[in-house]
Amino acid sequence: MKMNRRQVLKAGLAASTVYSPWMIARAQARPVKLAAILPLTGAFAFAGNAALDAFRDATDRINDAGGIGGRRFELVVEDDGYDVARGTAAFNRIVQRERPDELVFVYGNSTGLSKALAPEITRLQLPYTATSFSNELADPKTYPTIFVFGPTYNDMAGALLQQIRRQRGRGAKIFLCYSNSEFGRDPIPYIKEQSARLGFQIVGEEVTPLAIADATPIVTKLRQAQPDFVILQGYVLTVEPILVRAAREQGIRATFMGTYYSAELALMQRAGAAADGFIVAYHNAYYYDTTVPAVEQIRALRRAKGRDLSYRTTYYMGSWMAMDVIAEAMRRAAAAGKLTRPGMIEALEGLGDYNAGGQVRNLRWVNRRLPFTKLWRANVRDARFDAITDWVDGSKL
Amino acid sequence: MDFALVVQTILNGLANGALYAVIAAGFVLVYRATSVVNFAIAEFMLIGAYLTYTMSLFFPLLVALLLALPLAFAFGVLVERGFVRPLLGRNVVAVIMATIGLAATLDGTALILWGPDQKAMGAADISQLPKEMPNLAFSMGGVFLSSKAVWSLILALPLAILLVTLLKYSRYGVLLRAVSESETAALAMGINAPRVVAVAWGISAMMAAIGGAFLAGAAGGGGPGHHLVLLGLIVFPVAILGGFDSVPGAVVAGLLIGLVEAFSQLYLESLLPGITQAIPFLIVLLVLLFRPYGLFGQHRIERV
Numbered sequence: 259m260k261m262n263r264r265q266v267l268k269a270g271l272a273a274s275t276v277y278s279p280w281m282i283a284r285a286q287a288r289p290v291k292l293a294a295i296l297p298l299t300g301a302f303a304f305a306g307n308a309a310l311d312a313f314r315d316a317t318d319r320i321n322d323a324g325g326i327g328g329r330r331f332e333l334v335v336e337d338d339g340y341d342v343a344r345g346t347a348a349f350n351r352i353v354q355r356e357r358p359d360e361l362v363f364v365y366g367n368s369t370g371l372s373k374a375l376a377p378e379i380t381r382l383q384l385p386y387t388a389t390s391f392s393n394e395l396a397d398p399k400t401y402p403t404i405f406v407f408g409p410t411y412n413d414m415a416g417a418l419l420q421q422i423r424r425q426r427g428r429g430a431k432i433f434l435c436y437s438n439s440e441f442g443r444d445p446i447p448y449i450k451e452q453s454a455r456l457g458f459q460i461v462g463e464e465v466t467p468l469a470i471a472d473a474t475p476i477v478t479k480l481r482q483a484q485p486d487f488v489i490l491q492g493y494v495l496t497v498e499p500i501l502v503r504a505a506r507e508q509g510i511r512a513t514f515m516g517t518y519y520s521a522e523l524a525l526m527q528r529a530g531a532a533a534d535g536f537i538v539a540y541h542n543a544y545y546y547d548t549t550v551p552a553v554e555q556i557r558a559l560r561r562a563k564g565r566d567l568s569y570r571t572t573y574y575m576g577s578w579m580a581m582d583v584i585a586e587a588m589r590r591a592a593a594a595g596k597l598t599r600p601g602m603i604e605a606l607e608g609l610g611d612y613n614a615g616g617q618v619r620n621l622r623w624v625n626r627r628l629p630f631t632k633l634w635r636a637n638v639r640d641a642r643f644d645a646i647t648d649w650v651d652g653s654k655l
Numbered sequence: 656m657d658f659a660l661v662v663q664t665i666l667n668g669l670a671n672g673a674l675y676a677v678i679a680a681g682f683v684l685v686y687r688a689t690s691v692v693n694f695a696i697a698e699f700m701l702i703g704a705y706l707t708y709t710m711s712l713f714f715p716l717l718v719a720l721l722l723a724l725p726l727a728f729a730f731g732v733l734v735e736r737g738f739v740r741p742l743l744g745r746n747v748v749a750v751i752m753a754t755i756g757l758a759a760t761l762d763g764t765a766l767i768l769w770g771p772d773q774k775a776m777g778a779a780d781i782s783q784l785p786k787e788m789p790n791l792a793f794s795m796g797g798v799f800l801s802s803k804a805v806w807s808l809i810l811a812l813p814l815a816i817l818l819v820t821l822l823k824y825s826r827y828g829v830l831l832r833a834v835s836e837s838e839t840a841a842l843a844m845g846i847n848a849p850r851v852v853a854v855a856w857g858i859s860a861m862m863a864a865i866g867g868a869f870l871a872g873a874a875g876g877g878g879p880g881h882h883l884v885l886l887g888l889i890v891f892p893v894a895i896l897g898g899f900d901s902v903p904g905a906v907v908a909g910l911l912i913g914l915v916e917a918f919s920q921l922y923l924e925s926l927l928p929g930i931t932q933a934i935p936f937l938i939v940l941l942v943l944l945f946r947p948y949g950l951f952g953q954h955r956i957e958r959v
Contacts, residue, residue: 299766301881307771438929465928469882471674471870471889474667474801475920478660495773496882503876507792508799523781524773528878530784569781571772641782 290326290588290597292581293334293352294365296389300339301468302494305389305519306367308570309577310335313365316581319559326585327592332360338367345371353382362591362602363584365577366390369440376401385602387580391518392444396627403603406627407580408618411445411491413629413652414517414539418489419452420650421537421633425513426486428457433485433512435464435476435501442468442492445517449489452655461485469496473504480505485512494519498536499528506532513537522572526638536636538643539652541628542579543617545570546642552582552615579617586612619649629653659797664917670804672913673812674866679893679905680815681862684822687835687900688855690747691739694754696863697887698761703727703864704871704879705769711777716786719777720868724861731860735853762884775878776871787875803874811865815906818862822902831855835900892935896942898952908950912938 294313297306313333320331334352338345345367352364364379366372366388372395379386379401386404388395393410395401409417422430432453436442442465453460462483464476480488488505490498498520505512514536521540526533543550546569548557556578560567583606591597591605609621619630629651634643682696693699706726710719738757742750777786791805800808822828833841834848841848870886871879893912897904912935919931942949 298771299762299881301885303766303771303881304773438932463925465924467885467929467932469885471886472667472671472801472803472917473876474799474804475664475917475924478663478921479925496880499775499872499878500876504801507801507875508794522773524775524878527775527778527781527783528773528785528872529876530787532876638784641784 287329288357288360289330289332290592291332291334291356291361292363292365292584293336293356293361295336295338295345295348295352295367295371296365297340297367298335298337300341301496302340304571305494305573306337306340308573309389311570312574312577313581315556315559315563315565316578316585318563319555320585326588327597329592329597331585331588334361338371340368342368342370342374346374349375349378353384358382359598362588362597362599363387365580365584369395369444372404373440376404379403383599383603385599385606387584389576390441391627392440393448394444396625398626401626403599404626405606405623407583408518408541408576408627409539409629409631409652410627411517412448413627414631415445415449415489415491416452416652416655417539417631417633417647417650418487418515418517418537419449419456419458419655420652421515421647422458422487423456430458430487431461431483431485432458433462433464433480433483433488434460435466435488435490435497437468437492437497438465439468439492445491456655466497468493470500473497473501476501477504477508477510480510480512481508488512488514490514490516490520495522495524495528498525499533502529502536503532515539518572518576521634521643523569523641523643524571526636526641531638533636534638537646538634538636539631540572540634540643541618541631542572542575544572544643545575550616552579552617555615575617579614582614582617583609583612583621624653657797660921663798663800664921665914666798666800666808667804668914668917669812669910670800670807670913671916672910673807673815674869674909675889675893675913676815676906676909677811677818677862678866678887679890679897679909680818680902681859682890683894683897683900683902683905684818684831684855684862685859686894687902688831688852689739689743690835691742691750691754693859694751695734695758695761696859696890697884698758698765699727699731699860699863700867700870700887701765701879701881701883702730702761702867703860704867704883705765706730706864707868707873708769708774708776708871708879711786712779716776716788716873719786720788720865720873723864723868727860727864728857731857732853734860735856739856740849740852762881765881769879773878773880776873785872785875785878788873790875801874803869803876806874807869811869814862814865815909818858819903819906827851827854889935892939895939896949898949900953901949901951904949904951 317333336348363385369390369392372388372390387407391410393412395404396406396410516538521538587605591601630649633647635646637644685693706723710722775785790802792802830851834851838848893908897908919934923930
């Protein structure tokens with residue numbers, strides 16, 4: 259049968275009328291994806307697996323509520339073993355394999371990996387956050403798609419310096435101990451600069467590997483320097499318990515301080531009574547704090563799913579918070595018909611009015627990070643960290 | 656220079672070195688018995704530390720460590736029977752690759768069996784405080800020794816010396832030396848070579864367990880976890896410095912590296928950050944360049 263032009267056009271119109279709803283439905287049926295590169299093996303497997311646990315819980319919560327704008331939410335997980343080379347390879351696999359209209363967010367790992375990936379993330383216009391709170395990443399001019407879901411290490415250090423000013427004032431003697439890594443070195447220049455400005459003395463500085471066999475040489479230096487405060491940075495409880503315990507054993511009375519990754523209860527579990535009084539900067543909720551609405555949400559979800567209700571670590575809480583915020587941004591982007599990478603950045607920027615249920619102070623970004631934190635003191639008797647401040651803006655010294 | 660500080664640094668260096676020595680002695684023992692370089696030695700430490708942790712949930716820590724030792728021995732024998740023996744006689748590279756594979760397998764197994772969470776000796780859940788060995792820390796004339804250092808000196812160091820003595824004077828030592836010289840000749844002489852080799856693996860695992868338990872906070876301030884694998888890498892420079900096939904060499908090299916590390920951490924680290932981590936490997940480089948058979952290794956001459 260031979261068709262004239264008019265018949266062809268009519269047939270085309272009829273076909274598109276019949277198939278377009280199906281095509282639209284099919285497009286909508288495509289999942290929305292978040293890729294997470296986590297240390298599921300290696301020295302930080304405890305943090306990576308806790309984060310994965312939180313991501314899975316949050317994924318269930320999102321999909322139980324109907325997904326994102328009717329699309330199913332999917333998690334893409336890769337293990338980097340806390341190794342920058344493996345993490346980079348995992349990132350490349352993900353971006354080559356996943357469709358840009360499906361993969362709208364990447365959650366990465368570590369300061370080293372995030373700094374290595376930052377230029378490529380920027381080139382791909384890929385919304386990104388990480389387990390890292392590196393100051394360098396919170397720079398929207400250089401990295402317009404990277405968000406830091408909390409204060410930077412500089413902000414945390416700033417909050418600790420504020421506490422030193424309150425406790426001791428000018429002339430306070432500070433000893434710095436940090437790991438020989440991007441993570442460890444990140445806030446050190448800032449601490450030195452601000453200490454000089456505030457009239458504090460840096461009486462000693464020690465650089466160590468991520469794990470040490472013995473803290474005695476460091477404690478010997480502490481005995482010589484006689485600091486009032488010791489700030490630890492760049493460990494995830496691999497060094498803090500050994501050092502604090504050895505220091506107390508040798509009669510060092512200085513106040514020990516740490517940032518986000520020292521703020522876990524395992525500090526007390528590992529160091530015992532020596533951990534009492536350790537001050538940390540931590541900006542999420544503790545799982546035992548049932549007055550925080552988000553904690554109740556987590557407990558309710560886990561109860562409903564028949565999952566273990568015992569203590570969840572700070573690594574879990576931070577990841578849950580990030581997922582909660584990302585999911586809200588996805589919902590808003592989808593409602594605006596912009597569930598794309600640029601749409602996600604726009605939605606994240608506009609989350610200032612979102613109530614995150616007490617997981618962070620608010621979501622008003624300052625240079626793509628949230629500078630508020632609280633300070634907590636280890637209370638070994640109750641096996642808890644007690645808040646010793648309300649929200650503190652760590653960037654204001 | 657503060658005399659007390661120097662004495663303290665020497666004692667602490669020796670204490671750490673004793674842990675390195677005990678692990679490296681076990682490592683070298685296996686090499687002597689089977690010519691297998693056990694790249695999974697750090698994972699042996701990890702498993703030993705976790706076995707001690709498991710026992711510590713039910714018993715006081717000293718008892719837990721003593722109970723973990725036979726379990727570690729059985730684990731070593733099991734590895735030898737199930738994994739190493741089928742590979743004997745194969746190409747050296749194949750055996751090396753296999754022990755690297757064994758390391759990855761043991762890493763994964765530990766993660767599955769004990770879970771990824773951070774743990775502390777004797778603490779079943781997060782609200783419990785850790786169990787420790789009796790506190791033997793003391794201070795005298797400005798010299799302070801931590802409990803861990805004292806335990807290392809009174810437990811690990813004598814054990815390493817005992818191993819050296821047994822290898823030299825006991826019947827098993829003679830049998831092991833015979834097997835390491837020539838397994839075929841030893842078999843022809845009626846020596847049960849497979850049993851001798853299995854015992855060597857068992858002892859090696861036991862020694863690694865002692866080192867692993869102490870590095871994982873048996874005497875306070877830490878916990879079992881994958882960071883032990885990072886610490887366990889020290890075994891290789893120790894063994895190379897000692898001569899690789901010499902158990903007494905491994906013991907002496909362990910003590911030497913412990914001392915060098917302690918002094919480096921005290922005096923060099925602030926001048927050259929990261930130097931303490933690098934020093935053992937710099938020593939290896941120098942040894943390989945100028946004395947490839949190490950301090951006590953056999954100077955082999957291969958005729959072709």
